[in-house]
Amino acid sequence: MCVILYTYLNYLDVNKIPHMKERNVLAGNWKMNLDYMDAIQLVQALLEGVEDTDRMIISVPYLYISGLAKLTNNSPIEIAAQNCHQKEKGAYTGEISANMLASVGTDYVVLGHSERREYFGETDTLILEKIKMAFASNLKVIYCCGEPLDVREADNHSHFVAEQIEASILQLSSEEMKNIIIAYEPIWAIGTGKTASAEQAQEMHKVIRGLLVSKFGSETAEACSILYGGSVKPANADELFAMPDVDGGLVGGASLKADSFLSILRSNR
């Protein structure tokens, strides 16, 4: 960890990475919201607003994946699951495997979300197991990290997030990293209406990219999309996405309405 932090501090001084358009991605995380009819109407409205050059991912309830994957086939919208089990298969009543998700047209799975860490006791070790299982089923991963309020107030956020990342995605290979999108989501900004400032987001995204540079080299680090999540709305998206290391957003509440999500999408072009 010391070596990584040291290399990162050097990197901060010498490397100025320009904002790369090709990293831009907008992801919506519906969480446990919307019934199926609302979901279909929302996706139909999104399909009318997306352009071929956009990259949009929607993270939807398991039940809807099969239908929405068909609806979005041949469109720029990709489908993510909100979780998967870490085991390949077996006697785990009620669980969903990565392979099952892939077999109904899922492209991504969201792993490491703070709500799964907090309410379902998911640890870094478990998250890494799930990432490996997702890759074994040819799913890509949106990996989430982020600090709680007390850690931010103690000014320990960089160290906290670095430890999360060290224990999970820094254990992967450069080849595997090509299939990871990172979402930095400070827990104090999720669903609270309190957004990290553009500068706070940029600072942490730069820390994260620095960690990737030290482990995988700059080519892999510069190719990786790092999204910000936590009360992203039409009113703050322009400012956040203008930051050189903020490549888009993982949006909760504002992804549940087509007009707000499409407005955020336009800020990401």
Ligand code: 13P
């Ligand atoms: P909100 O945009 O509702 O704050 O949610 C963020 C989030 O948790 C996305 O995964």
